[in-house]
Amino acid sequence: MVEPGKPLELQWIPIPAAGEEDVLVRVRAAGICHSDAHYRAGRSSMGMIPITLGHEVAGEVEWVGAKVTNVKAGDRVCLHYNISCGNCYYCKTGNEQFCTTVKMIGHHIDGGYAEYIAMPARNAIPLPEEISFEEGATLMCASATALHALRRGRVKDGETVVVFGVGGLGLSAIQLAKALGAADVYAVDIKLDKMELASQYGAIPINASRTNPVEEIRTLTKGKGVDVALEMIGLPATMKQTVESLGVLGRAVIVGLSQMPLEIHPYQTLIGYEAEIIGSNDHLLQELPILIDMARRKVLDTSHVVSQTIPLEAEKINQRLDALENYTNDVRAVIVQQD
Ligand SMILES: [Zn+2]
Numbered sequence: 001m002v003e004p005g006k007p008l009e010l011q012w013i014p015i016p017a018a019g020e021e022d023v024l025v026r027v028r029a030a031g032i033c034h035s036d037a038h039y040r041a042g043r044s045s046m047g048m049i050p051i052t053l054g055h056e057v058a059g060e061v062e063w064v065g066a067k068v069t070n071v072k073a074g075d076r077v078c079l080h081y082n083i084s085c086g087n088c089y090y091c092k093t094g095n096e097q098f099c100t101t102v103k104m105i106g107h108h109i110d111g112g113y114a115e116y117i118a119m120p121a122r123n124a125i126p127l128p129e130e131i132s133f134e135e136g137a138t139l140m141c142a143s144a145t146a147l148h149a150l151r152r153g154r155v156k157d158g159e160t161v162v163v164f165g166v167g168g169l170g171l172s173a174i175q176l177a178k179a180l181g182a183a184d185v186y187a188v189d190i191k192l193d194k195m196e197l198a199s200q201y202g203a204i205p206i207n208a209s210r211t212n213p214v215e216e217i218r219t220l221t222k223g224k225g226v227d228v229a230l231e232m233i234g235l236p237a238t239m240k241q242t243v244e245s246l247g248v249l250g251r252a253v254i255v256g257l258s259q260m261p262l263e264i265h266p267y268q269t270l271i272g273y274e275a276e277i278i279g280s281n282d283h284l285l286q287e288l289p290i291l292i293d294m295a296r297r298k299v300l301d302t303s304h305v306v307s308q309t310i311p312l313e314a315e316k317i318n319q320r321l322d323a324l325e326n327y328t329n330d331v332r333a334v335i336v337q338q339d
Pocket residue numbers: 033034035055056141142
């Protein structure tokens with residue numbers, strides 16, 4: 001990315017330097033994410049310009065620094081995109097996404113739309129043979145964020161869950177909720193194809209264009225409401241519905257982004273139920289091995305996610321970013337590189 005608002009360009013740059021605690025990774029797959037379209041458009045301040053985009057990365061370890069013990073050359077790995085210091089208060093208390101100097105690859109520093117990337121070795125997570133590089137790359141973003149949201153919502157065995165918004169996040173959340181032991185999982189959307197996808201993955205679909213989802217959830221849960229409700233759309237109206245769907249001791253987890261105020265009736269929806277509203281932001285390095293294991297055991301199937309692979313070519317990448325920008329379709333593309 002050489003200039004905000006302009007198409008990406010293919011340029012020759014040096015192979016990045018890696019230090020004694022780093023790995024140099026030969027990139028095999030890099031997901032093209034909706035955030036990348038925002039970055040290219042100049043809607044988010046970047047850590048540097050020019051910058052190589054790409055935060056969903058999997059590949060093969062090419063070289064390791066002298067102090068690296070967790071991976072070795074030739075290993076298949078995927079990369080946690082947030083690089084934290086490991087030493088500040090937040091890092092030391094296991095909340096490294098709040099690290100005071102956190103840097104995201106493909107946003108603050110060079111990312112994975114490239115042949116090589118250098119990273120701290122602790123950000124490299126082994127990727128089992130059963131999982132393709134493409135799938136490994138896309139696990140690093142939406143699925144990981146869905147798992148973090150469910151963990152923030154403390155989903156327990158036998159509980160009921162509702163997911164508002166059946167996009168990439170929502171489809172992962174449905175499957176992960178089941179894998180974490182949820183009994184019934186409801187999925188709210190307004191598009192028929194999303195309803196069908198949600199039922200394919202074991203959710204009970206609720207079409208909000210035909211029915212009031214809050215009333216429908218009360219009916220389906222015999223008046224109780226759900227234990228955990230996730231908002232993955234980013235609209236005040238659906239956030240309100242998310243909170244209103246809760247039962248006694250229910251937890252509403254807000255993942256979708258919005259700048260608009262959220263208005264609720266404190267007694268009717270919160271105090272009277274001892275309900276909680278919880279924010280959930282990004283995910284943690286420690287959650288990624290759990291997620292990869294779920295994908296390996298096939299309790300998380302992300303085959304619906306990757307629907308197109310493209311080579312490392314500026315024109316093709318720009319076309320995909322254009323499509324994301326214009327919402328022409330949900331096709332999720334991954335840049336794939338062989339030798
Ligand atoms: Zn992403």
